[in-house]
Amino acid sequence: MQKRKIVITRELEQDHIEQIKKVIPDWELIASKDKDVWQEHALDAEIIAGWKKGLEEYCHDPQAKLKWLQTWSAGVDSLPLESLQSKNITLTSANGVHxxxxxxxxxxxxxxxxxxxxxxxxxxxxxxxxxxxxxxxxxxxxxxxxxxxxxxxxxxxxxxxxxxxxxxxxxxxxxxxxxxxxxxxxxxxxxxxxxxxxxxxxxxxxxxxxxxxxxxxxxxxxxxxxxxxxxxxxxxxxxxxxxxxxxxxxxxxxxxxxxxxxxxxxxxxxxxxxxxTPHTSGSTENYNKRLIENILIPNLREYISGRNPSINLVDFSKGY
CATH class of the missing domain: 3.40.50.720 (NAD(P)-binding Rossmann-like Domain)
Known part of the structure; x- marks a missing residue:
């Protein structure tokens, strides 16, 4: 039986990877900003964390298993919101990290x-x-x-x-x-x-x-x-x-x-x-830590228990 899969399009410290694995020990976890690494897993990923250019084609694919997308940014206006909504994909943002x-x-x-x-x-x-x-x-x-x-x-x-x-x-x-x-x-x-x-x-x-x-x-x-x-x-x-x-x-x-x-x-x-300033107001040494510990992991616990992730759940009708 194929393992459930989460793809994170970011390089993470080992400590953060271990924190996530504790919540989903039986899942396959791929964490890399390298497209050559994550793209071969994108179609099979039930959860993707971090929107990257090139992911849209996988969202459109009828074979895609994606059910929940967690962004690594607060803004979601650059995402294909209509497509995500039409496929009933849950979308959560990084609002609050900044x-x-x-x-x-x-x-x-x-x-x-x-x-x-x-x-x-x-x-x-x-x-x-x-x-x-x-x-x-x-x-x-x-x-x-x-x-x-x-x-x-x-x-x-x-x-x-x-x-x-x-x-x-x-x-x-x-x-x-x-x-x-x-x-x-x-x-x-x-x-x-x-x-x-x-x-x-x-x-x-x-x-x-x-x-x-x-x-x-x-x-x-x-x-x-x-x-x-x-x-x-x-x-x-x-x-x-x-x-x-x-x-x-x-x-x-x-x-x-x-x-x-x-x-x-x-x-x-x-x-x-x-x-x-060059769009750097949200830059911080604690970005990944806050996103993972305060948003991704609590949402992940809700998801694997059968509930919809509730932290920063995007309302498609409002666009945020």
């Missing part, structure tokens, strides 16, 4: 812009001693967090250490700890004029596609900073560039862009009121 590193990046960007760290780094490189009109503080300001999931909640928690007023946006509009006022997405226009910082942590869906454009930047304070660590497609990039060039908003911290890598021709590179 809460610590991304919230740290958000605050690094907010503080950097507020205290002109990026300007001083440029001055240091040029050996220029200049005050750069420093004057802003972040304490007791208002931050709007557009998308209060795991990352948004951790960001709100940190904001409270700065005595900030926290406004939030989530689909349900339900209150949550650390957020003073909660809004729904259709109330975005009420929130934006109140904020000194606008932080976007939303996933990319049909509803959020190009959500931020000229109209939204005009609704913001001219002294406000815009932070985007969600997805680049949520923003009309040309409108953002114009808002930054014309002083409609004060500055931006950007980790994601409409097209990545960001083109060398993009005006964003040259703007002095912008800090750019």
């Amino acid at each position: 809460a610590y590193p991304i919230s740290e990046t958000i605050f690094a960007l907010m503080l950097g812009l507020t205290r002109k760290i990026h300007t001083y780094v440029r001055n240091q490189q040029a050996k220029t001693w200049h005050h750069a009109h420093m004057g802003l503080e972040m304490h007791e300001k208002t931050v709007g967090i557009i998308g209060v999931g795991a990352i948004g909640k951790e960001t709100a928690k940190l904001a409270k250490a700065f005595g900030m007023t926290v406004l939030g946006v989530r689909n349900s509009g339900k209150p949550i700890e650390y957020v003073d006022e909660m809004y729904t997405l259709d109330q975005l226009g009420l929130l934006l004029p109140k904020c000194d910082y606008v932080v976007v942590t939303l996933p990319h869906t049909k509803e959020t596609h190009r959500l931020f454009g000229a109209e939204q930047f005009m609704q913001m304070k001219s002294t406000a900073f815009f932070i985007n660590i969600g997805r680049g497609e949520i923003v009309v990039e040309d409108d953002l560039v114009r808002a930054l060039q014309e002083g409609t908003i004060a500055g931006a911290g950007l980790d994601v862009f409409e097209k990545e890598p960001l083109s060398a021709e993009s005006p964003l590179w040259e703007l002095e009121n912008v800090i750019i």
Whole structure:
């Protein structure tokens, strides 16, 4: 009798492999980022963890045994969602793994812009001693967090250490700890004029596609900073560039862009009121550990007991 099979398209430390094997001792486990290794097992895999280019053909194959796909990323917008849904494949994401590193990046960007760290780094490189009109503080300001999931909640928690007023946006509009006022997405226009910082942590869906454009930047304070660590497609990039060039908003911290890598021709590179990071806000030394121990293994225990994995279960109708 053929063993049930799980394919993980990542290189894992032996300790993590052993933790997984303890849960499914009778299964065959293949863990490798090398396509030549995992592709020969993909068709027989009942569970695949980690989406890779080339896996789609196996999902479409009528002989495929895949029943559950666990992504290694929080976003699922790049996956063939319609195909997965049509085949009744359970999909779970890595949402929540990034809460610590991304919230740290958000605050690094907010503080950097507020205290002109990026300007001083440029001055240091040029050996220029200049005050750069420093004057802003972040304490007791208002931050709007557009998308209060795991990352948004951790960001709100940190904001409270700065005595900030926290406004939030989530689909349900339900209150949550650390957020003073909660809004729904259709109330975005009420929130934006109140904020000194606008932080976007939303996933990319049909509803959020190009959500931020000229109209939204005009609704913001001219002294406000815009932070985007969600997805680049949520923003009309040309409108953002114009808002930054014309002083409609004060500055931006950007980790994601409409097209990545960001083109060398993009005006964003040259703007002095912008800090750019190369889609690294979620990078952390603890990524695999959190994903395996907090998401994959608990979901795996549910799966082998006959239940549907419940942690970060993707709702196909919502796209996240």
